[in-house]
Amino acid sequence: MRAIVQKEFGGPEVLQLTDVERPKPLSGEVLVRVRAAGVNPVDVAVRAGAFPLLGEPPFTVGWDISGVVEEAGPGARYRVGEEVYGMPFFPRSAGGYAEYVAAPSRQLARKPASLDHTQAAALPLAALTAWQGLVDLAKIGEGDRVLVHRAAGGVGHLAVQIAKARGAYVIGLAREPKHAFLRELGADEVIDYRTTDYTEAVEDVDIVFDSSSEGTRALEVLKPGGTLVTIMEHGNQELAAAVEAAGRRFAGVSVEPDYASLEAIAALVDEGRIRPYVAATFPLAEAGRAHELVGSGTVQGKVVLTIG
CATH class of the missing domain: 3.90.180.10 (Medium-chain alcohol dehydrogenases, catalytic domain)
Incomplete structure (x- = not known):
């Protein structure tokens, strides 16, 4: 072959x-x-x-x-x-x-x-990363406020759709030319991180989905008890300790194969809720x-x- x-x-x-x-x-x-x-x-x-x-x-x-x-x-x-x-x-x-x-x-x-x-x-890899972070670890639910970094990227655009499918209010960070794309995916708010400091524009977030190594900046927008989901810093014990000390939850995603989650994702795709x-x-x-x-x-x- x-x-x-x-x-x-x-x-x-x-x-x-x-x-x-x-x-x-x-x-x-x-x-x-x-x-x-x-x-x-x-x-x-x-x-x-x-x-x-x-x-x-x-x-x-x-x-x-x-x-x-x-x-x-x-x-x-x-x-x-x-x-x-x-x-x-x-x-x-x-x-x-x-x-x-x-x-x-x-x-x-x-x-x-x-x-x-x-x-x-x-x-698979992108959708499983988003699913395992948002659904399995953060236990995302109806009405949760979710901030998604790099929202138009491979993982991000699927995280936006999975969050919306679970009934969340989604705020996406992306460059302005990608805002229309994110609104089509269902994002409720879109912020250009190059021109706006999201820590000043966003507050009371239940979940931050971080794919950009933002570190402790997420604490400025997370509610007490909120969850930081990170895919880049999943092994960062210092960050985990800082998040926990601030009264928030740390959830590091190291994606793994999972047919059950793939089946759940496929069902949402065939229902027209993820693309x-x-x-x-x-x-x-x-x-x-x-x-x-x-x-x-x-x-x-x-x-x-x-x-x-």
């Missing part, structure tokens, strides 16, 4: 299309014929060596996949021909930038019926170009590789 392999850390040019051996599914696993693979900022960081999750190269980056079950091992949850999506193995290697991926069937879910594979591949925004697509052979775009830090929504 074809896969993107890198033999060294470096820029996007290290991502090379290579012929490799096709994996075989074990008991409880399925072999997925990948139709699309999502590209996330963590992929870029791992490729460059800035976040060495996978050790030394050679390896294949990528976790978000959507495709069709080609083979099913004994005891697997899915049959040959079923369409599935997911984020297998994270933070260990999944080899997602490839024509085939073997993965535990319980780390995948049936693809939302209303989405094609390209759209579905944009969901991933795909900013650009590239063929597998042009993974380097996809990394250049994601690495720019300016993408609205997600970037996806199309395969086959």
Whole structure:
């Protein structure tokens, strides 16, 4: 099969299309014929060596996949021909930038019926990050006031929609050109963080969803007992202690595979309450170009590789 392999850390040019051996599914696993693979900022960081999750190269980056079950091992949850999506193995290697991926069937879910594979591949890592932070950890509920940093980004635009689907009042931080997009997603208020100090414009927030390493600034807008959800500082014990000492809750998200949450997300998608925004697509052979775009830090929504 074809896969993107890198033999060294470096820029996007290290991502090379290579012929490799096709994996075989074990008991409880399925072999997925990948139709699309999502590209996330963590992929870029791992490729460059800035976040060495996978050790030394050679390896294949990528976790978000959507495709069709080609083979099913004994005891697997899915049959040959079923369409599935997911984020297998994270933070260990999944080899997602490839024509085939073997993965535990319980780390995948049936693809939302209303989405094609390209759209579905944009969901898993970003949507699970938002879901596990807002729903599992912060216990978001009807009427909660939620502040979302980087609200138009890959994780942020899904966090906005998940919060709205749970009945929250959502305030999004983003550059002014992205405000119309966020209002279309359902954001109740939108603030340009470049021209407005959000700590002066916002108060009495129940949940801050932080994807930008804001640290203790969140305490200025959080209610007593409110929750700081952070995806960048999940291991920061000093920050956790400061938040708890101030009478707020600290919730660090280290995203993990979870088929039950993927099923819940798929249900909301098929109800028309969540929709991933795909900013650009590239063929597998042009993974380097996809990394250049994601690495720019300016993408609205997600970037996806199309395969086959």
